[in-house]
Amino acid sequence: MSEGVLHAGAGHAVHHADYLEEPKGLWSWLTTVDHKRIGLMYMWSVLFFFLVGGIFALLIRLELLTPKQTIMDAETYNRVFTLHGAIMTFLVIIPAIPAALGNFALPLLLGAKDVAFPRLNLASLYVYWTGAAMAVATLALGGVDTGWTFYTPYSTTTGGGVTLMVLAAFVLGFSSIFTGVNFIATIHKLRAPGMGWFEMPLFCWGMYATALIQILATPVLGITLLLIVMERVLGVGIFDPQLGGDPVLFQHFFWFYSHPAVYIMILPAMAVISEVIPTFSKKTIFGYKAIAFSSVAIALLGFLVWAHHMFVAGMSLFAGAIFSFLTFFIAIPSAIKVFNWIATMWRGSISLEAPMLYAISFLLIFTIGGLTGLFLAALSTDVHLHDTYFVVSHFHYVMAGSNLIALLAGMHYWWPKMYGRLYNKKLAAISCALIFIGFNMTFLPQFVLGSRGMPRRYFNYLPQFQDLHVASTIGSWVLAAGLFLTAAYLLASFRQPKGMAANPWGGRTLEWETTSPPTTHNFEGQPVLQHGPYDYRPEPAPVGVKELAH
Amino acid sequence: MNWFRDFLLPRGASTHVGEMDGLFMFITWLTVFFFFFNGALILYAVRRWRRRSNKEVTPHITHDTRLELVWSLIPLAVVMLIFLWGFKGYVKAWVVPNDAMEIIATGKKWVWEFEYPDGTRTLNDLHVPVNRPVKLVLTSEDVIHSFYIPEFRLKRDAIPGRYTELWFTATEPGIAQVYCTEYCGKGHSDMLARIFVDTPEQYETFLREGDEQVQKMPLKDLGRLVWENKGCATCHSLDGTRGQGPSWKGIWNQRHRGADGKEHLVDADYIRQSILMPQAMVVQGYEPIMPTYQGLLREREILGLIEFIKELQ
Numbered sequence A: 001m002s003e004g005v006l007h008a009g010a011g012h013a014v015h016h017a018d019y020l021e022e023p024k025g026l027w028s029w030l031t032t033v034d035h036k037r038i039g040l041m042y043m044w045s046v047l048f049f050f051l052v053g054g055i056f057a058l059l060i061r062l063e064l065l066t067p068k069q070t071i072m073d074a075e076t077y078n079r080v081f082t083l084h085g086a087i088m089t090f091l092v093i094i095p096a097i098p099a100a101l102g103n104f105a106l107p108l109l110l111g112a113k114d115v116a117f118p119r120l121n122l123a124s125l126y127v128y129w130t131g132a133a134m135a136v137a138t139l140a141l142g143g144v145d146t147g148w149t150f151y152t153p154y155s156t157t158t159g160g161g162v163t164l165m166v167l168a169a170f171v172l173g174f175s176s177i178f179t180g181v182n183f184i185a186t187i188h189k190l191r192a193p194g195m196g197w198f199e200m201p202l203f204c205w206g207m208y209a210t211a212l213i214q215i216l217a218t219p220v221l222g223i224t225l226l227l228i229v230m231e232r233v234l235g236v237g238i239f240d241p242q243l244g245g246d247p248v249l250f251q252h253f254f255w256f257y258s259h260p261a262v263y264i265m266i267l268p269a270m271a272v273i274s275e276v277i278p279t280f281s282k283k284t285i286f287g288y289k290a291i292a293f294s295s296v297a298i299a300l301l302g303f304l305v306w307a308h309h310m311f312v313a314g315m316s317l318f319a320g321a322i323f324s325f326l327t328f329f330i331a332i333p334s335a336i337k338v339f340n341w342i343a344t345m346w347r348g349s350i351s352l353e354a355p356m357l358y359a360i361s362f363l364l365i366f367t368i369g370g371l372t373g374l375f376l377a378a379l380s381t382d383v384h385l386h387d388t389y390f391v392v393s394h395f396h397y398v399m400a401g402s403n404l405i406a407l408l409a410g411m412h413y414w415w416p417k418m419y420g421r422l423y424n425k426k427l428a429a430i431s432c433a434l435i436f437i438g439f440n441m442t443f444l445p446q447f448v449l450g451s452r453g454m455p456r457r458y459f460n461y462l463p464q465f466q467d468l469h470v471a472s473t474i475g476s477w478v479l480a481a482g483l484f485l486t487a488a489y490l491l492a493s494f495r496q497p498k499g500m501a502a503n504p505w506g507g508r509t510l511e512w513e514t515t516s517p518p519t520t521h522n523f524e525g526q527p528v529l530q531h532g533p534y535d536y537r538p539e540p541a542p543v544g545v546k547e548l549a550h
Numbered sequence B: 001m002n003w004f005r006d007f008l009l010p011r012g013a014s015t016h017v018g019e020m021d022g023l024f025m026f027i028t029w030l031t032v033f034f035f036f037f038n039g040a041l042i043l044y045a046v047r048r049w050r051r052r053s054n055k056e057v058t059p060h061i062t063h064d065t066r067l068e069l070v071w072s073l074i075p076l077a078v079v080m081l082i083f084l085w086g087f088k089g090y091v092k093a094w095v096v097p098n099d100a101m102e103i104i105a106t107g108k109k110w111v112w113e114f115e116y117p118d119g120t121r122t123l124n125d126l127h128v129p130v131n132r133p134v135k136l137v138l139t140s141e142d143v144i145h146s147f148y149i150p151e152f153r154l155k156r157d158a159i160p161g162r163y164t165e166l167w168f169t170a171t172e173p174g175i176a177q178v179y180c181t182e183y184c185g186k187g188h189s190d191m192l193a194r195i196f197v198d199t200p201e202q203y204e205t206f207l208r209e210g211d212e213q214v215q216k217m218p219l220k221d222l223g224r225l226v227w228e229n230k231g232c233a234t235c236h237s238l239d240g241t242r243g244q245g246p247s248w249k250g251i252w253n254q255r256h257r258g259a260d261g262k263e264h265l266v267d268a269d270y271i272r273q274s275i276l277m278p279q280a281m282v283v284q285g286y287e288p289i290m291p292t293y294q295g296l297l298r299e300r301e302i303l304g305l306i307e308f309i310k311e312l313q
Helices: A002-009 A026-030 A035-063 A074-110 A118-141 A162-189 A202-234 A247-281 A288-304 A317-345 A354-377 A379-385 A389-419 A425-451 A463-495 B002-008 B017-048 B065-094 B200-209 B212-216 B219-229 B268-276 B299-311
Strands: B101-108 B111-115 B121-123 B125-129 B133-140 B145-149 B154-158 B164-169 B174-180 B193-198 B255-257 B263-265
Touching (some): A035 A074, A035 A118, A035 A389, A074 A118, A074 A162, A074 A247, A074 A389, A202 A247, A247 A288, A247 A354, A247 A389, A317 A354, A317 A379, A317 B017, A317 B065, A354 A379, A354 B017, A354 B065, A379 A425, A379 B065, A379 B154, A389 A425, A425 B002, B002 B017, B101 B145, B101 B154, B121 B125, B133 B154, B154 B164, B193 B200, B219 B299
Parallel strands (some): B101 B133, B125 B193
Antiparallel strands (some): B101 B111, B145 B154
């Protein structure tokens, strides 16, 4: 390839082709242990399922354009919203940032050649594909109509492919655990010489906190899902009162994983934002330790709040009060992070490139998502709002808005590093605006729908709710237009020749010190950390072990 | 700013409303404030410190302990206030007054059944006297349902094999809408009920004779009302569309083939049996899922349904 020749001519003693080029062929990709290739395959898989889940979302919004039947019947609707939720949660949001961007960027940020267990990493991708295939195969068994939460005894008594879907989520859990184990080992053992814990980029802290949750909480979900299978297949009474079980027990088990899982979704998003904001403010991060410890605090507190999903499920008054009280503490590290990011921008040198636009969009959407959580953490307001569209809107602001917008921020940030190419910046700005407007148009009306009393998972609704549903549906089209535009200009970037500089944004972390795209082994030799990850001073203070350098 | 509250929240009609609405609006204003506050800070920063040259040097500010304490402790104080406020309202909604009248509410796919202290039973229509505390004991016959009255700001799950409680004092005569808010399958969004908040006299009349207006209604209209409100409409269409159960359109005097293979003439006795003993004869191709209405419909309501079906040609 001509680019390769150019590089060789640029004065390198030994020329290495970049990781995209060498080795060639589909087989080399399918058997690769390169974290960057695995990261990209994860990314495209996640984007594919995002498209599928997104189409289901558009179908849901279209159905809700009018009360009663619009384009599908109630049974189909229930299957569509279940698939939307299950695909988006298990196949998109949970792996989106850790498995896709994390795999690509984490070793680069640490100055490592690869993750600690490259084969386990590839195994995690195959486990993910297996789980995904199982989830899609449920369609052939008549679909699943339980909602992604699989509440018993509905899920143990209804027909369709529930058993297969539950097993799919079980299998997908392992891909998540593999990634978590890998990241923890990588962060502990493979940091570049000179990189102490507090010289790590904050992205790595975010990944570390996420990985802790992945390995500690996911097994609980796995066991719970197996118990459902035992009840459905063998008739063992665990959750169904007809068989002597307790349906509320399931909710405790389920949320013991699934609430921490919410932080599997948001911590990586915060991790991306902590990289993007300093780079495009050309200023050191404000409150490094506060942000790092906030990530860990959120991860640990996340284990103590699960029953705030159950304030109206017949829990005792005392339990309700404890869980509400603990839930409020999550607000503090979240607020600290937001203020630290804004303080980082303060007196910076702010460049509004696409990743920064997405980061700002994240800050605004996360502010709404976070604050509307207060309504649901407070006991008396939650009683009114629980299981209404208010909750739907709140978790879309946090999980869809914040997580996916951070995913887009990260993709735009590392795209030049991934492919050595740049997208059309003007189109990127337009689509960022469309996504922001479309997202708010879709979900702001849903807050009002909820506070006025519209319950969630409703196929039919009373005519008084129609205006707001129409507004929300129109918003979903604007959002879709923005996302399709993003897909179009990102794909169009492949028509550009590869020619990005190693450090197009002027970042200070290690991934910008290697070529764009990097070689298979990331760096020429072992990089040594010379300065802090966000040190933008003209003469940065040296860190680490100097004697190791060369 | 009452218009804003009225835009966001439904009419309030119980003693739990004040507590919840006050907190709701407090957090709403907090959210609105911080959204614009953060937005203004970001906008200011972007305009004031937009990059003009790549050579710009920024100050190296790593942290500021005092500032960080301020933005940790103030939010902490605010959320603790919200916790206590929310807890207060929750305790009030939890502790049932001793003199509360007890009504048992049972959820089942996809109707609500109510049983009053004197043994009266109704389906989907709950009558309560105004200004008197009422305790609902909730349970379910199949899966989890949830009893939600937005205008009372109340909700509680109905769980099979367990009893949960809910209490309120309705303050405004009129009708309050009830929704099922725990997903329960195909008919979930049609599992609606209504609470009729009666004056004491209306309530006495209701217990004695049933609903006043319904008494005077022609049979055919009564039948339609029953179809709408007692859960028939969830499964039986009037226009020939296939639902969970057979459509009622044009079935009068026709023959239904049963799961047993025999044909049955759809006449008054057939309809009566299908309502009171639905499992005795299930039409071929349908699941035997209809609950019995034994004891839940008045004689006149059954007659009304028969007249109503007769007319549906």
